[in-house]
Amino acid sequence: MKTQFRVAVVNREPVAQERSSLRRRRYGEAGTAWSYVLPSAVIILGLGIVPMVWSLVLSLQSSDLITPAQWVGLKNYQALSHDPTFRAAVGHTLIYTGLFVPLSIAGGLGLALLLNRRVRLIGLYRTLVFVPFVVSATAQGVLFSFIFDSHFGLANAVLHWFHIPPQGFFSDKNQALYLLVLIALWSGVGFCVVVYLAGLQDIPSELVEAAAIDGAGRAATFRYVVWPALRPMTVFLLVWETLQSLQVFDMVFVTTRGGPLESTTVVVFFVWQQAFEVFNAGYAASAAYVLAFGLLLLSIGIRLVRRGEERKVNR
Amino acid sequence: MTVLPVRKRRRWLPFSPWHFVLAPVALLFGLPLVWLVLSSFMTNAQINRFPPTIIPHSLHLDGYRYVLHNALFPRWFLNSAIVALVVVIGNLVFGILGGYAFARLRFGGSRALLALMLGTLVIPFQITMIPEFLIMKDLGLVDTLGALIVPSLVTPFAVFLFRQFFLSLPREVEEAAWMDGCSRLGTLWHIVVPMARPALGTVSVLTFLATWNDLTWPLIAINNDHNYTLQLGLATFQGQHRTEWSAVMAGNLIAVLPVLIAFLAAQRTFIQSLASSAVKG
Numbered sequence: 001m002k003t004q005f006r007v008a009v010v011n012r013e014p015v016a017q018e019r020s021s022l023r024r025r026r027y028g029e030a031g032t033a034w035s036y037v038l039p040s041a042v043i044i045l046g047l048g049i050v051p052m053v054w055s056l057v058l059s060l061q062s063s064d065l066i067t068p069a070q071w072v073g074l075k076n077y078q079a080l081s082h083d084p085t086f087r088a089a090v091g092h093t094l095i096y097t098g099l100f101v102p103l104s105i106a107g108g109l110g111l112a113l114l115l116n117r118r119v120r121l122i123g124l125y126r127t128l129v130f131v132p133f134v135v136s137a138t139a140q141g142v143l144f145s146f147i148f149d150s151h152f153g154l155a156n157a158v159l160h161w162f163h164i165p166p167q168g169f170f171s172d173k174n175q176a177l178y179l180l181v182l183i184a185l186w187s188g189v190g191f192c193v194v195v196y197l198a199g200l201q202d203i204p205s206e207l208v209e210a211a212a213i214d215g216a217g218r219a220a221t222f223r224y225v226v227w228p229a230l231r232p233m234t235v236f237l238l239v240w241e242t243l244q245s246l247q248v249f250d251m252v253f254v255t256t257r258g259g260p261l262e263s264t265t266v267v268v269f270f271v272w273q274q275a276f277e278v279f280n281a282g283y284a285a286s287a288a289y290v291l292a293f294g295l296l297l298l299s300i301g302i303r304l305v306r307r308g309e310e311r312k313v314n315r
Numbered sequence: 316m317t318v319l320p321v322r323k324r325r326r327w328l329p330f331s332p333w334h335f336v337l338a339p340v341a342l343l344f345g346l347p348l349v350w351l352v353l354s355s356f357m358t359n360a361q362i363n364r365f366p367p368t369i370i371p372h373s374l375h376l377d378g379y380r381y382v383l384h385n386a387l388f389p390r391w392f393l394n395s396a397i398v399a400l401v402v403v404i405g406n407l408v409f410g411i412l413g414g415y416a417f418a419r420l421r422f423g424g425s426r427a428l429l430a431l432m433l434g435t436l437v438i439p440f441q442i443t444m445i446p447e448f449l450i451m452k453d454l455g456l457v458d459t460l461g462a463l464i465v466p467s468l469v470t471p472f473a474v475f476l477f478r479q480f481f482l483s484l485p486r487e488v489e490e491a492a493w494m495d496g497c498s499r500l501g502t503l504w505h506i507v508v509p510m511a512r513p514a515l516g517t518v519s520v521l522t523f524l525a526t527w528n529d530l531t532w533p534l535i536a537i538n539n540d541h542n543y544t545l546q547l548g549l550a551t552f553q554g555q556h557r558t559e560w561s562a563v564m565a566g567n568l569i570a571v572l573p574v575l576i577a578f579l580a581a582q583r584t585f586i587q588s589l590a591s592s593a594v595k596g
Contacts, residue, residue: 041413299437
């Protein structure tokens with residue numbers, strides 16, 4: 001208000017004043033910016049980059065987190081390559097990922113196609129399919145430990161009706177890992193459904209109608225119109241679900257603690273156990289780095305494949 | 316205007332044979348949760364027999380009574396609520412400030428800093444967790460709620476999401492407020508934040524979900540059972556009460572219910588947040 005009034009009365013002075021105030025504001029811009037960014041930068045870098053480097057150093061040491069650490073070079077990594085428990089953990093993680101990722105994506109796509117229609121109660125159906133996703137891994141683990149309890153569980157009662165003998169489930173070393181995949185699917189498929197449904201609803205109906213007019217059947221429409229349109233979602237889910245399942249931990253901790261007979265010991269569980277149960281922190285850090293290195297290679301590989309495909313499309 | 320006719324039409328949709336497929340599928344997803352609710356209202360006698368009671372003749376509160384008197388569930392609930400609330404507020408405040416600075420203010424090294432912060436998104440947690448524990452120990456925060464709050468107080472995800480949102484807003488409104496002599500913080504608070512409601516919703520929902528449901532970090536950072544979160548308390552309680560399923564399920568429902576209620580109340584925000592974070596990520 002004041003400035004405007006003065007503009008009307010005096011001509012030259014306010015211009016100069018405005019400039020100086022603008023300059024002052026410009027000058028203060030960087031200072032303000034840093035004060036806005038600083039808390040985030042300190043927390044994110046301080047608890048992201050710093051621990052990453054620290055962990056790498058730790059992986060080259062022998063450390064129990066209490067007594068002074070000793071430099072051991074690559075010995076931790078050498079020991080890992082001969083450690084049968086670690087090798088088994090890598091194997092279990094790969095089986096889990098190899099099953100969960102394709103099944104959740106295929107299941108998510110199938111359910112999304114199923115749920116992408118206008119019938120009564122469709123909102124309720126969608127809600128029910130998605131609701132398990134917001135349930136914590138802990139709660140899922142506790143609930144399914146109960147359902148698959150070998151003595152009093154619902155699962156064995158259902159099998160009993162069908163005259164199937166009771167199963168050991170989580171206490172059976174041949175079933176526990178596959179059971180974990182099954183539970184992860186129960187809660188994880190909903191996320192794939194949400195992503196695919198969003199993708200399906202973005203496909204213009206003209207496109208599908210045009211395909212129908214051109215004589216394309218349902219299968220052909222899916223093959224040539226829907227599936228290509230969903231490509232970005234598929235790629236995202238492939239990357240996301242792979243990263244998630246290579247790092248599975250919470251549900252393993254709650255249901256089996258890596259057992260029975262280490263049949264569900266996955267890599268992150270191995271890391272946790274080494275670091276916080278056995279206090280073999282250096283060894284744990286090196287195991288974590290092996291997994292991280294795998295993740296890094298994977299993401300580089302995916303980026304290369306994507307770039308190659310983009311080039312193909314551009315050509 | 317457009318919503319109304321759709322609703323009207325939906326009411327007259329004819330019965331579709333697809334229900335024969337859809338209903339069993341939806342039940343498969345819903346039934347475990349129904350069983351969770353039902354069994355939490357049963358007694359151990361009703362549960363611990365074979366085959367177990369499916370539909371109880373009477374409902375009991377034994378499990379809840381046990382959980383409230385013989386465990387620290389109310390305390391854990393409070394801890395979880397405090398941690399989730401502070402972390403959500405922290406992510407909103409620092410996310411808005413950081414996001415705004417990256418979107419609108421010019422300062423040396425901003426690009427490099429943003430790239431570095433986003434880069435931390437790909438660092439897997441199992442790499443950082445051991446040193447993070449040591450840092451919390453040095454700060455004297457281990458075994459306090461502070462250890463659960465500080466590392467999550469702001470995430471690169473929140474900063475990035477707000478930055479992207481602010482970039483999509485027109486500059487003119489802010490510049491007008493600015494010219495009228497509104498301070499920078501004033502402009503941010505009175506003009507920009509009210510326009511950012513979708514981003515506020517997304518960050519709140521995803522932060523709450525991740526914080527409330529986390530088990531790994533509380534497991535590492537907390538020893539004293541008075542400072543457990545609900546998830547850690549539930550996991551421990553189940554480990555100690557293997558056969559008292561009624562109490563375990565009562566505790567389980569207590570741990571799940573807040574998220575279920577939040578989800579059912581704000582389903583649209585939840586689903587849009589997840590779908591959009593997927594497409595952007």
